[in-house]
Amino acid sequence: MTFATILGLGQTALELALFNALTVLALFLSYSMLNVCDLSTDGCFTLGAVVGAVTAIAGHPWLSLPAAMGAGMLSGLVTAVLQTRMGVNSLLAGIIVNTGLYSVNIWIMGGSSLLNMNKTQTVFTLLKGALKGSPLGAQYSLIIGLIAVTAVIVFLALFLRTRLGLAIRATGDNPDMVRSSSINPVFTTTVGLCISNSFTALSGCLLAQSQKSVDINIGQGMVTVALASLLIGGVFMGRRSIPLRAVGAVIGAFVFRMVYTVALRFNLPAFMLKLISSIIVVIAISGPYLKGQAPLMRRKLAAKLGKAGMKRC
């Protein structure tokens, strides 16, 4: 493997990581801050990809970004209304929306499950054209990813400092406190989910446009992949300030991509990605739990062995 290949692989991994990082940041808001595990993420990611693609194909490359984000917001709104106003369990609300979105997505694609954007003007082709001949000519994907991720991190860092942001964090941190305070948890949950889903949709929109195609399965397993990245990021940043933790989420997305890229180089088939992400999530969540249980287990084991020893005497 030449140095250039490694660099190329690294760059591809970085680009993909940046597009996925937007979903990781969405989960940073919904999962880490609001304490809601939003299982509509997969469907919302695809929704963003589909809406973005259809808008771009219709000849509005710039409009595709806000259109995707708006669609994501709408999806988040439905998830939020289900769990805050209609008595649906929060996990179930996500699953229901996710399932429903499958049909919606195909419907938006006009009944097909695949859209091609090979000849479509997208934000990527626009920037590629604009940068033609400049030293950064080949980096247009990277630039778009960096701009989007930076914008979202800056937004989150500023937003989570506002009173609304603090209220959203408090809703996730101590729901009892918020319920008996003047903050309406229905409102904070709704706003939080709308914003996070708009990021998820933007993430899908950019990935689809960079790949120049979208198929109905583009978002499958996204929630697990993003959660794995988020938890990896948590290892780097721990309990630091909000902006640093958001950066950590992006680093997590990159590390996850690198692990995956390396695994592929070792001839691991591509379809193993989802299993890897599942295992990473299990390790990241169960690891600390089992670590806490270890002393007790050791004592139990010692007690058992001790008893056996006594019997032998």
Next chain:
Amino acid sequence: MLKLNHVKKTFHPGTSDARVALDDVTLHVRKGDFISIIGANGAGKSTLFNAVCGSFFVDEGSVLLDGQDVTMAPEHRRAKVIGRLFQDPMRGSAPAMSIEENLVLAAGQGGWLSTAGKREKQALRERLALLDMGLEDRMKQPVGLLSGGQRQALTLMMATLSMPKILLLDEHTAALDPGTAEKVLELTTRIVAENKLTCLMITHNMQSALDLGNRTIMMDRGRIVFDTEGEARAKLTVEDLLEKFREASGRKLDNDRMLLA
């Protein structure tokens, strides 16, 4: 200030578990009143607070807060004029957020998208220094690191920051050790007096029920069975209170349970 008119609440109505938690309760609280509320477990003291706060809607009767009928107003709307402390010190603040962030949130000034400026933070810091617990030097630390007493004192500060019209204290010192409980109680009386707050306090400590405030009410099985203030109250002893309870309820009071604070 606060008026409850013939308030009734039954839990699990129509089932074999049906229980009348508030039975035709009428209570008029005047501005500046500091009322201590006593009664055995299950007498309806906390339920009374829940009815005032809107944790549930009452079955019958009405709740008036500061002249406004809030019987059907949602909890978060009423919370703007009500400060409430629970027995559990963990319940009133967000552990992963810093002391400063908790205070900013509780102060509730400015619009949703505003942030607290330097001056506001400094003012909050000065308010917190009044607690005399050294918390003002730990503004950036997460609240989860504080002890139960410190957290309850912080919650008290947070509950009174936005100048509520009425403060509801639900055995707010019961989970603290005696020394800390005394300190938090002292802070409570000071803050209530300084801000001229109207206050209702549930307590199991009969002595402090008589010592604090200007009026004492006793509840039993969802009813207010005894209401005293002024001279009559000044002459009361703990023994008298126990006697009153026996009279009112027609049964002997589990006085150990009541006297143990």
